Amino acid sequence: MKTASRILGSAFFNEGYEVQDAPRYGAERRGAPIFAFVRADNKAIDERGVITHPDLVIVADDSLVTVPAAGVMQGLDEHAVLLINSHVSAETWQQRLNTKAQVLVLPIKDAMQNRAELPYVSAACVGAAARLLGMISQNALVRAIDEELSHLAADKINTNRTRAIEAFELMTTHENCIQQRPSVSALDYQQPEWVELPFEDARISAPTIHASLTSVEVKTGLWRTMRPVIEYDRCNHCWWICSSTCPHNVISVEDNSPVIDYDHCVGCLVCVAQCPPHAIKAISEAEAKQSAVEQAGETT
Amino acid sequence: MNETQFKRMKDLPTTHLLGTGAPMCAGCGGLQAINDIYDVLGEKTVFINAAGCMTLLSIYPFTPFRGSWLYTAMASAPAGAQGVRDALDILLAKKKITPDENLTTVVLAGDGSTSGMGLSATSAAIDRNLDFIYICYDNEGYGNTGQQYSSATPHAARTSTSTGSAGFSGFKKDLFAIWAAHKPTYVATVIGAEPLDLARKIETAASLTGPRFIISLSPCPTGWGFDPQETTYIGKLAVKTGIWPLKEYKDGKVSHTKNPHVRVPVEDYLLTQARFKHLFEPKRNDKLIDEIQSKVDAYWAGITP
Numbered sequence: 001m002k003t004a005s006r007i008l009g010s011a012f013f014n015e016g017y018e019v020q021d022a023p024r025y026g027a028e029r030r031g032a033p034i035f036a037f038v039r040a041d042n043k044a045i046d047e048r049g050v051i052t053h054p055d056l057v058i059v060a061d062d063s064l065v066t067v068p069a070a071g072v073m074q075g076l077d078e079h080a081v082l083l084i085n086s087h088v089s090a091e092t093w094q095q096r097l098n099t100k101a102q103v104l105v106l107p108i109k110d111a112m113q114n115r116a117e118l119p120y121v122s123a124a125c126v127g128a129a130a131r132l133l134g135m136i137s138q139n140a141l142v143r144a145i146d147e148e149l150s151h152l153a154a155d156k157i158n159t160n161r162t163r164a165i166e167a168f169e170l171m172t173t174h175e176n177c178i179q180q181r182p183s184v185s186a187l188d189y190q191q192p193e194w195v196e197l198p199f200e201d202a203r204i205s206a207p208t209i210h211a212s213l214t215s216v217e218v219k220t221g222l223w224r225t226m227r228p229v230i231e232y233d234r235c236n237h238c239w240w241i242c243s244s245t246c247p248h249n250v251i252s253v254e255d256n257s258p259v260i261d262y263d264h265c266v267g268c269l270v271c272v273a274q275c276p277p278h279a280i281k282a283i284s285e286a287e288a289k290q291s292a293v294e295q296a297g298e299t300t
Numbered sequence: 301m302n303e304t305q306f307k308r309m310k311d312l313p314t315t316h317l318l319g320t321g322a323p324m325c326a327g328c329g330g331l332q333a334i335n336d337i338y339d340v341l342g343e344k345t346v347f348i349n350a351a352g353c354m355t356l357l358s359i360y361p362f363t364p365f366r367g368s369w370l371y372t373a374m375a376s377a378p379a380g381a382q383g384v385r386d387a388l389d390i391l392l393a394k395k396k397i398t399p400d401e402n403l404t405t406v407v408l409a410g411d412g413s414t415s416g417m418g419l420s421a422t423s424a425a426i427d428r429n430l431d432f433i434y435i436c437y438d439n440e441g442y443g444n445t446g447q448q449y450s451s452a453t454p455h456a457a458r459t460s461t462s463t464g465s466a467g468f469s470g471f472k473k474d475l476f477a478i479w480a481a482h483k484p485t486y487v488a489t490v491i492g493a494e495p496l497d498l499a500r501k502i503e504t505a506a507s508l509t510g511p512r513f514i515i516s517l518s519p520c521p522t523g524w525g526f527d528p529q530e531t532t533y534i535g536k537l538a539v540k541t542g543i544w545p546l547k548e549y550k551d552g553k554v555s556h557t558k559n560p561h562v563r564v565p566v567e568d569y570l571l572t573q574a575r576f577k578h579l580f581e582p583k584r585n586d587k588l589i590d591e592i593q594s595k596v597d598a599y600w601a602g603i604t605p
Contacts, residue, residue, distance in 0.1 A: 032323070115527065207360035215357075215364040218321035240309040243316075244495040245532050247324070247332035253314040264320035268327035268521075269529035 004122035005036030010144035012040040033070040062086035076101040127164030134176030224267030234279035242271040313339040319364035327528025329519035330437035332492030340502040350377035352410030375417040378425035411438040411452035426482040439520035447523035480549040485510035487549035493535025525574025
């Protein structure tokens with residue numbers, strides 16, 4: 001996403017705009033929500049810092065919508081456009097989120113089921129954004145990709161270009177749907193809603209946790225793009241392999257059989273790669289959800 | 301060797317102590333080892349964590365531990381362990397806690413902290429014969445901040461601060477030898493991909509007193525550049541190629557616990573990771589590959605099985 005913001009920033013710049021782009025992230029680890037901001041104007045930009053009232057929010061991974069820490073809905077008003085990379089339709093998202101912002105969907109390509117394709121989501125998001133903004137030509141977009149990704153191999157740059165152009169074309173009907181907001185002056189600055197924390201004794205104010213195992217409240221299963229599924233008729237019950245080597249401790253042993261805790265399985269697929277009788281297969285989350293819906297339909 | 305309760309894979313713990321929901325990268329080789337280590341050490345353990353990836357284990361208000369966890373600066377985990385150990389000893393002496401309530405003091409630190417700025421505090425802790433277990437998860441770089449090189453980075457690996465065509469110009473610091481030279485109670489190398497060897501070593505460490513050291517090579521999908529599902533495969537390859545010798549130091553002697561009879565060429569290991577890709581593309585760098593192979597060969601030439 002950091003690269004996506006740089007490409008979008010450069011594309012704006014190539015079109016003669018003043019630009020700011022900046023990522024914001026915590027720990028550098030896979031699965032952590034990451035945000036990047038791009039500001040552009042046809043005159044000098046005086047505003048600094050994070051964007052509190054975005055005109056366009058792009059969500060590259062729709063599982064982030066339900067993660068409070070990601071805060072993708074923050075600052076969305078009726079002028080804003082929310083673009084979600086998703087299998088689900090824009091109407092469904094509009095209903096689910098009950099937002100005044102216009103919701104658009106960038107459909108996930110089938111090729112994205114392959115994990116190796118995931119890095120190209122960024123390029124697709126930028127391509128879509130460029131068209132929605134209506135201020136960036138395809139030429140400027142491609143030039144920005146070439147500039148920002150010049151360190152990559154030629155085939156990777158090409159795929160990024162292709163994905164970006166595909167998304168650029170896909171958004172033709174919504175071209176120019178984003179309205180530029182009037183410039184903000186320092187005089188209009190509204191102080192954010194700080195939470196005042198009084199100075200307190202260290203015993204109260206120190207971040208001390210007095211309970212054990214509270215991490216189970218964090219549903220890391222939401223990170224998963226692929227789901228390991230145990231086919232029990234092929235399982236050898238050699239649980240000591242999958243259960244002992246699961247990095248995330250989500251395979252427990254019940255009645256001499258391994259059981260996966262999907263609330264917390266992050267989908268690393270170490271178990272799939274290790275299972276001696278190949279009794280664990282990987283299916284995409286979208287496929288898993290679809291078959292769950294179908295099963296529910298059959299039982300009712 | 302003492303009688304072990306872990307004779308075969310079947311004897312490994314079936315219940316896992318570390319809570320789920322920790323926000324480590326998918327396929328984290330460090331977490332894989334720590335899970336197994338905690339299962340053997342048991343609940344009566346207090347962790348003293350130097351800043352690093354594993355700091356993320358406990359982010360307020362969430363903890364995966366069943367007991368206490370203390371967070372220290374990168375250089376001072378052994379000093380933190382001294383404080384905790386002293387406090388426990390005082391409580392024991394004053395009969396404020398029963399021997400049954402005593403805790404094992406365990407330092408958890410990455411390779412950056414361990415082989416760099418934390419080394420002097422560790423050395424001093426051994427001087428004082430501190431009764432603790434030190435666990436280093438070694439992912440061969442500063443993984444939490446984007447894999448900058450550490451002094452545990454292997455020769456020729458590309459990191460975000462060694463981007464040239466020859467990768468990291470330095471050599472991996474031999475932490476095992478540095479620790480063993482201090483003559484502590486116990487030193488061992490482990491890897492999450494070999495859980496039985498790991499369980500036996502943690503069992504041994506737990507049965508002893510004094511300064512005890514465990515270093516776990518921790519395949520890192522994010523920093524080393526491989527698909528998360530390869531973690532165990534790469535871990536096993538590290539052992540089979542002889543790059544990661546599984547060994548222990550006890551009673552003044554070093555012994556190898558797994559001797560790869562026929563060593564797989566190091567190339568097979570290097571090829572699995574993007575951090576070594578520049579050794580093969582766009583042009584094969586035979587000189588560097590041979591250099592890595594000959595270093596491994598030289599190591600094993602000195603080992604009598």
